[in-house]
Amino acid sequence: MNLDFDESEVAFRAEVRDFLEKNLPADIQQxxxxxxxxxxxxxxxxxxxxxxxxxxxxxxxxxxxGTGWNATQRYIFDEECVFAGAPxxxxxxxxxxxxxxxxxxxxxxxxTFLPKILSGEDWWCQGYSEPGxxxxxxxxxxxxxxxxxxYVVNGQKTWTTLAQHADWIFCLVRTSSDARQQDGISxxxxxxxxxxVTVRPIIMLDGGHEIxxxxxxxxxxPVTNLVGEENKGWSYAKFLLVHExxxxxxxxxxxxxxxxxxxxxxEAMKTDVRLRDRVARLEIELAVHEMTLLRVVSxxxxxxxxxxxxxxxxxxxxxxxxxxxxAILQVTGGAYVDPAVANRYFNMRKxxxxxxxxxxxxxxxxxxVLGL
Amino acid sequence: MNLNLTEDQQAxxxxxxxxxxxxxxxxxxxxxxxEQAAGAVNATGFSPLAWKQLxxxxxxxxxxxxxxxxxxxSALDTMVVMEELGRGLMIEPYLGTVIVSGGLISxxxxxxxxxxxxxxxxxxxxxxxxAHQEPGKGFDAExxxxxxxxxxxxxxxxxxxxxxxxxxxxDNVLVSVNEGNGVSLFLIDSKAPGVTWHDQKMPDGTRVARLELHQVSVSESARVGGxxxxxxxxxxxxxxxxxxxxxxxxxxxxxxxxxxxxYLKTRKQFGVTLGTFQxxxxxxxxxxxxxxxxxxxxxxxxxxxxxxTAEEAHWACSAAKVQVSDAARFVGxxxxxxxxxxxxxxxxxxxxxxxxxxxxxxLFGNADYHLEVISSKLLAA
Ligand SMILES: Cc1cc2nc3c(=O)[nH]c(=O)nc-3n(C[C@H](O)[C@H](O)[C@H](O)COP(=O)(O)OP(=O)(O)OC[C@H]3O[C@@H](n4cnc5c(N)ncnc54)[C@H](O)[C@@H]3O)c2cc1C
Numbered sequence: 246m247n248l249d250f251d252e253s254e255v256a257f258r259a260e261v262r263d264f265l266e267k268n269l270p271a272d273i274q275q276x277x278x279x280x281x282x283x284x285x286x287x288x289x290x291x292x293x294x295x296x297x298x299x300x301x302x303x304x305x306x307x308x309x310x311g312t313g314w315n316a317t318q319r320y321i322f323d324e325e326c327v328f329a330g331a332p333x334x335x336x337x338x339x340x341x342x343x344x345x346x347x348x349x350x351x352x353x354x355x356x357t358f359l360p361k362i363l364s365g366e367d368w369w370c371q372g373y374s375e376p377g378x379x380x381x382x383x384x385x386x387x388x389x390x391x392x393x394x395x396y397v398v399n400g401q402k403t404w405t406t407l408a409q410h411a412d413w414i415f416c417l418v419r420t421s422s423d424a425r426q427q428d429g430i431s432x433x434x435x436x437x438x439x440x441x442v443t444v445r446p447i448i449m450l451d452g453g454h455e456i457x458x459x460x461x462x463x464x465x466x467p468v469t470n471l472v473g474e475e476n477k478g479w480s481y482a483k484f485l486l487v488h489e490x491x492x493x494x495x496x497x498x499x500x501x502x503x504x505x506x507x508x509x510x511x512e513a514m515k516t517d518v519r520l521r522d523r524v525a526r527l528e529i530e531l532a533v534h535e536m537t538l539l540r541v542v543s544x545x546x547x548x549x550x551x552x553x554x555x556x557x558x559x560x561x562x563x564x565x566x567x568x569x570x571x572a573i574l575q576v577t578g579g580a581y582v583d584p585a586v587a588n589r590y591f592n593m594r595k596x597x598x599x600x601x602x603x604x605x606x607x608x609x610x611x612x613x614v615l616g617l
Numbered sequence: 618m619n620l621n622l623t624e625d626q627q628a629x630x631x632x633x634x635x636x637x638x639x640x641x642x643x644x645x646x647x648x649x650x651x652e653q654a655a656g657a658v659n660a661t662g663f664s665p666l667a668w669k670q671l672x673x674x675x676x677x678x679x680x681x682x683x684x685x686x687x688x689x690x691s692a693l694d695t696m697v698v699m700e701e702l703g704r705g706l707m708i709e710p711y712l713g714t715v716i717v718s719g720g721l722i723s724x725x726x727x728x729x730x731x732x733x734x735x736x737x738x739x740x741x742x743x744x745x746x747x748a749h750q751e752p753g754k755g756f757d758a759e760x761x762x763x764x765x766x767x768x769x770x771x772x773x774x775x776x777x778x779x780x781x782x783x784x785x786x787x788d789n790v791l792v793s794v795n796e797g798n799g800v801s802l803f804l805i806d807s808k809a810p811g812v813t814w815h816d817q818k819m820p821d822g823t824r825v826a827r828l829e830l831h832q833v834s835v836s837e838s839a840r841v842g843g844x845x846x847x848x849x850x851x852x853x854x855x856x857x858x859x860x861x862x863x864x865x866x867x868x869x870x871x872x873x874x875x876x877x878x879x880y881l882k883t884r885k886q887f888g889v890t891l892g893t894f895q896x897x898x899x900x901x902x903x904x905x906x907x908x909x910x911x912x913x914x915x916x917x918x919x920x921x922x923x924x925x926t927a928e929e930a931h932w933a934c935s936a937a938k939v940q941v942s943d944a945a946r947f948v949g950x951x952x953x954x955x956x957x958x959x960x961x962x963x964x965x966x967x968x969x970x971x972x973x974x975x976x977x978x979x980l981f982g983n984a985d986y987h988l989e990v991i992s993s994k995l996l997a998a
Contacts, residue, residue, distance in 0.1 A: 246622070533913050608895075617881060
């Protein structure tokens, strides 16, 4: 057992760092460091730069155009990107729909969709949640009815992140009401530019526009856009959950944020013991949380079931991250609540709600690990 | 980077778990603890038979160099042992004798001291305790009242020590004394003239003693290490002790979760098993998340002890103690709570695990102490 990276991993880190130094555009870096909004143009520009280097999809296998990196290399890459001030890559295509298309999609779908995800040409969003179906996703009601070579889709998706930029949405839709709820759901890829698709902004508590309602009014979708088999969509969506083991651990992001907190709090900590203890606790929690992530990374060659690990990483990662933001808010403002900092704090409440709320993560652990 | 146990470590884990289950049942432990009232003549406070068996398995010699009959194991190997001692709720004096005293002799002793002492510790024939803490002072005191007089008329030690793990049962004791500008260590016979032990039984059934040293004569050859240079060595020993204690706590924590989870699956109220109530499911998950956190913290501490710098190890051991203490409190208290009235009975093993957990996290600095270690470093940065 050791925490030392071997020679090839050290060299790999240097290579990534060198690449970032030379290729991360200064204007984007500045925005990321200043917590400014990263728009579509910058996200796509950065995806293209990475793709030119062959690093567009760090989590894909080589034959699909990915890097073929192992878990340790991905960990190093993610950390270096965050430390350098690179923007996040859009996850919906790369991390969410691509693995499903690779595993269950037709060769035609793989040829059509994967290259444009990699190049940043297609912007994807995720259409799972509905007004009546959040945590209880399997109750979803958006319908897709077969009409010749097409499905006709009617219904509403909501909370759809960055749908305002999207070319495509991957949706869970109801194709049967006969069986058990889960067995009547299909996985459908829908062109956002189709007639009958309407996007309506939802403004968040920080005033920002990152989520939307998406309405489907008799939208015609070619049956060739069905992934896998009809009524099997639920199992594909679950495959995705299991596939993504370390998604919301927020370790490098937390480290960067903690450094910011220490910086802001440096002066106050000289006299304020309580603040100092609070920062110390966050520092300890983050270091230990990182160790949990490294345990998962290190065991990723083994056969243990991954679901519960991802759940722990999500719960702890989001809690710690939110707590660092809370501390930053407190230290920055004093009695005056700094609006920019407060908005970041407000926005980050989302972390424990999306991606399967932290309560749902606990249900998963109770069932999968504790057998309760 | 690799955080998996080696095959050897897995085999060791397996052997110890089977051993504890077979030879160290809850019934045997209770009898052992009850039988041996504090201060009783010949009371060992633990099972000499189990100690001998542990020696046969090889764990008593595990951390020592091969030249001294040891197996050359690292903190990562003793981490495995401590976790199993925790799971088995064993009360053997492993921490004090093998890890702390054995460790001090290994790192600080002369080659003849190592040759004469380590093989006997490893074979289970020799128990060595560390007497450092003094009444009313912290475990890590740097200014000691215990004095060394001499050399005119020979060297003589006088003073009082507290919190000596299995001191009254020991054969030899490492005593720290104030010498010049620093702390020195001497190894003395636990039954030497002028040595008086006051044996105490802790709430978890283990033994801790107070020690009075009244003009105890020692020779220069009893010195372990150099004059006044033991301070840093002791600090390192405390880090190592904390890393080991955290592993024992992890073993207890995961066992308490197993026991409680089993209880929730069998005990029925309102016509259903308790485990069907979501409030209790989520409580159990919180306990589980704390357990994984404690394990990560413990691995970090032991990896740093095994292969990090002294400073990295110090930080990681204090960090681990903070997190493991929090985990211990939460899991311990909730395991009792979820057993209802049964949880507060002598009859249930879960209450004994709780007592042990409560006692061990108090050793070598509690969570507040270690939070200050980490916190004060923020000032220096
Ligand atoms: C910023 C943001 C972006 C999002 N982006 C997307 C996106 O791009 N695509 C998409 O499809 N969805 C997205 N979501 C939706 C997200 O997945 C849902 O919000 C989430 O699944 C919770 O559903 P809900 O909001 O309907 O809350 P509800 O399910 O109504 O839950 C409300 C509260 O009750 C708790 N709760 C619910 N059920 C249980 C239970 N069984 N046991 C215990 N507690 C329970 C929840 O944890 C929560 O605290 C996004 C959400 C947010 C906030």
